[in-house]
Each structure stands twice: as C-alpha cells, then as structure tokens.
Amino acid sequence: MRLGMFFREALRSIRANAAISVAATVTALIAVFILGAFIPSFMYVRSAVDAQTAKVDVDVYIADTATVPQVNALREKLDGLRTDGTVAAVTYVSKDDALRIMKERLRDPSVLDELPSNPLPAKFNVKPTEAENADVIVAAVKDDPALDPTEGIVYPETTADRLLTAAKFVQWAGFILIGILLLAAVLLIGNTIRLSIFARRREVEVMRLVGATNWFIRWPFMIEGVICGLVGAVVAVAMLWGIKVGVVDAWAAGADSALTKTGSAAGTIAFPLLTLVLVGAGALLGAVGSGITLRRFLKV
Amino acid sequence: MSDGQDTGRPEFTLVQVADTPSSEDDLAPMFTAPVTDGKRHRNDIFRPGPGPMVEFRGVTKTYGGGARGLDGVSLRIGTGEFVFLVGPSGSGKSTFIRLIIRELRATTGEVIVGGRDLSTLRRGKVPYLRRAIGCVFQDFRLLPDRTAAENVAYALQVTGHSQKDVRRRVPEILALVGLDGKFDRLPRELSGGEQQRVSIARALVNHPRLLIADEPTGNLDPETSLGIMDLLLRINRTGATVLVATHDQHTVDLMQMRVIALDEGRVVRDEESAGYHDETGEALA
Secondary structure (H helix, E strand, O other), X not given: OOHHHHHHHHHHHHHHOHHHHHHHHHHHHHHHHHHHXXXXXXXXXXXXXXXXXXXXXXXXXEOOOOOHHHHHHHHHHHHHHHHOXXXXXXXXXXHHHHXXXXXXXXXXXXXXXXXXXXXXXXXXXXXXXXXXXXXXXXHHHOOOOOEOOOOOEEOOHHHHHHHHHHHHHHHHHHHHHHHHHHHHHHHHHHHHHHHHXXXXXXXXXXXXXXXXXXXXXXXXXXXXXXXHHHXXXXXXXXXXXXXXXXXXXXXXXXXXXXXXHHOOHHHOOOHHHHHHHHHHHHHHHHHHHHHHHHHHHOOO | OOOOOXXXXXXXXXXXXXXXXXXXXXXXXXXXXXXXXXXXXXXXXXXXXXXXXXXXXXXXXXXXXXXXXXXXXXXXXXXXXXXXXXXXXXXXXXXXXXXXXXXXXXXXXXEEEOOEEOOOOOXXXXXXXXXXXXXXEOOOOOOOOOOHHHHHHHHHHHOOOOHHHHHHHHHHHHHHOOOOOOOOOOXXXXXXXXXXXXXXXXXXXXXXXXXXXXXXXXXXXXXXXXXXXXXXXXHHHOOOEEEEEOOOHHXXXXXXXXXXXXXXXXXXXXXXXXXXXXXXXXXXX
C-alpha cells in the first residue's frame, strides 16, 4: 500500500481546501464533544439507578409469638431462594438489633427509653439479586405462619417498579440518543467532505481520465476525513478534560454533593478509556463519512 | 533524453517553429524502453494481435431525448496510423472520442479498442483502459493546484510507479515536450501552449500505444498549434497510433494525413493523405 503517498495527497488536499477542512474538523469536534459529554452522563445516571434498585430489599417480619421451629422453617425457605439465585443475602435482625438501629436513626433516642417493652419485631432482611425478584420472594413467604400479623412483609413495591421502569427508559433512551448522535455526525461530516469533493469534482474527473482506480482516488479523501475526525476528537477530549477537572471533579469533591450520594463515579467510564473511545469514534466518523460520500462521485 | 542520438528515423521536416524543442531529440526510446515494471505489464489490457487499434462496428450513440451523437459509424484505425477527425461542432467528434475511452457506452454496435470490446469491459477495468490510452483535451484538464511536474507525476503514481521511477521519468518527459526549466510552475503560470505540452507529457508518460487528442490546439494561436502538431506527429513516428479531433483547417491541409469527416453523426468522408475539405472544395466546418 502506497500509504505515504496517499497521506501526502491527503495533506495537500487539506491545505488546498483549508476552509472546508476546518468545517469538517469542527463538525467532528462538536459530535465527539456531545458524545463525550453524553457517555459518562448516561453511565452516571444508570449507575445511580442501579444503586437505587440495589437498595430494594424485602423485610420479612417475624411474629413475637412464632416458635423457634417456625422461624427456622422460614429461614430455610429463604435460604432455598438463595441457592436458586433469587436472593443475594438473608440477614437476621433480632428485636434488640432492631431497637438499636432505630435508636441510631433517631435524632433524640431518649424517647425510646420511655417504652415499657421492645415493640419492634424481629425480621429477616432479604436482598434480591435483581429488583424484579422481590415479587418472587413475597409470593414464596406471604402465607408463612411465622409472619408477624400486623407488619407482614414490607418492601417498597412502587419505588422498585418506578426505578425499574426508569432504568429501562434511561438505557433505551441512551442507546437511541447515541445512535442518533452518531448518525448525525456521519451525515454532517459526509456533507462537509461532499463539499470538498464537489469543489474538486473536475479534479476527480481528471484523475479518472488518467486511469486512477476508484480506490486510488478514494484513499486520500478517506485519510483526509480521518485526519479531520482525529483532530476534532483530540480537541473535544481536551475540552472534556478541562470540564471534568474544572467542574465535575470539584463538584464531586464536596462531601455532601448530590453526585456522591445518588450514584458512584466508579460506575462511569474511566477517562483514559473514554478518550480512546472518542478518538476512535472521531476517526471512524471521518472515514465512514467520506467513504459514503465518495461512492456517489466515483460511479462510471 | 540523455544521449540525443539519432536512431536513423527519417528526418521530420514538416513543421519547424520556434516553439518546438530546440534539440532534435528522439522520442522513440520513451516508447521502446524495456518494460521493467511488472505492474505495467499486468495493467496492460490491450490484447496483442495484428488487428486494428480502434474499430467501430455500426456504432450508434443516442442521448437521452433522442439526440444522436453517432449514427451507424463503422471504421477501422490501424495500429500506427495518424488520423484527423474533422467536422463541424455537434457532428459527433467528441462522442467518438468519449466512446473510445469509455466515458460513454455505445447504444448499439461495438467499439473495439486494442482488441477489447468495450461494451463487455467490466467497470473495474476502465481505469486500466484509460492508462493504455493517452488523452489530450482542448482545455488541457490539468490539476490546477499541482505543478507541471506533479501533474505528470500523478499519471505515473496512478499506475503504481515508485517514487524513484517518478523522479527519473518526469523530468525526462517534460524536457522532451520542451518544458525545460518550467517543472515547478503551476498551470496558471504557464501559457496555453505550455499547458498543452504538460498535458501531452502526462498523456505520454505511461507509453500509451494510442494517443487521442480532442481539439488539442483549439485554444492556441496558429504558431503554437503547429508546435503541438509537430510533437504529436513525432510521437506517431515512434509507433503510437494518434487520433486528433480538430477544427484546425490549416494544420490538416498542411499535414496531409488520413482524414475522417463526420457530419450529424455519420462518416461523410474517409480519405488518405487528404486536406480539411473534400475534393470539391466544399467546406465542412
């Protein structure tokens, strides 16, 4: 492959059509920037939703009157759900534990000292492997004789459902948005390259007349597209880096910030990987954009 | 040409004008030079054989809307011939030429070039056909942002020649067409005659066995035109088939070569050693 020569041809073409090359580069920059801002935001939202759904757990309250064999039978039932993969963990919380936790949560624990006896029932705290499994757990134990008649089973049914819907929505909306963004970027770059080719269609005609094969004509244009895409991507990454360091990191550093409370930064993409993805996307955008556009000019 | 030795070729004395290269150089080595580059051989799509270089068999070309470019043209142009194609504007000269380089396809009939029937030539082979044919146009068709040397180099790069080959052959061929010292000029910095010499150099650099010129002197003054015709004739003397479409009555009369006259898409005259007009002296243009 005469790559060196094609590369020189591409550089010549960029120089000769500086304005159009700049336009293509800026288009790539904008596309990659939006993509680069969107990917971590999308992943952050998803990790936040995941974190919330992970908190969906089922509390199975035990009646004070339940006998030890009854409680053991209930525990075995729940352990059975763990072995078949429905449940991730089962924790026994005794009446004393429940009271202690309650005390820790209250601003003024002294009110509990007034109580004549411990009114809180013991419970099994059950963590489903998937939020959807909560229903299975409830169905399995809802008629158990050991259940506390007043408390029974408590789990945030509506919260879980809403979160699940939200998670699915975020996921699909994310994929669709990324798809639209990429398509728009390809079309924009393609359009820009078309301008470049249109400005030189006489030149392309001459190339064909002296017997240049389509690929011989195509290579420099595609390299030109890749160069514009790469330069745009690198500038976009630099801008994103600035925003990350200057804005996002500073925001996340605040201990009470909403960011650290609702999701984890670890759930989003690492910056070096993001850089790699974006630079790759830029190069691909340039190549595909110019490749598609050229097809129409190289017929006959 | 480093040696400038005369190889015994008959002296060409038809035209001598100031614009021609001063050294009585010999073009022959450009065409008889051994083909060392394997790619060129592979790219050569002409079928060897004693047949004509160009053959039209009942060729009709109809454009959209019913306009006729050519109407039942049959003729042969033998290997090594020098042929003028004459006729008024719209008579079909350009259609004729564009059919040979497969810019157009015949509506009916067969166009056979170098033994290849162009109607069955695959699209992927068209670039190779065009490499085997040198083309010169009235408007030169040079790449405007490239110097004379780079324009010629492009035709070599297209055929896969190495940088080394390019560096060696481009100055040779430019010197040959009389452009010594103007290698680094852009087309707009050259006169019309000089630009046409660049385009001829580009057409020649791949050793075509068929050279086609469409109104090569249409934009040039008479003296410069004669210089260009002289160059084409010398190329023909090296064995290349040359086909020149022209309006240039003076040159055609002077050179007395085979003349094919077209009118409204038909061949109205085909004569050896003829002038621009037929015997009755009736003007065709």
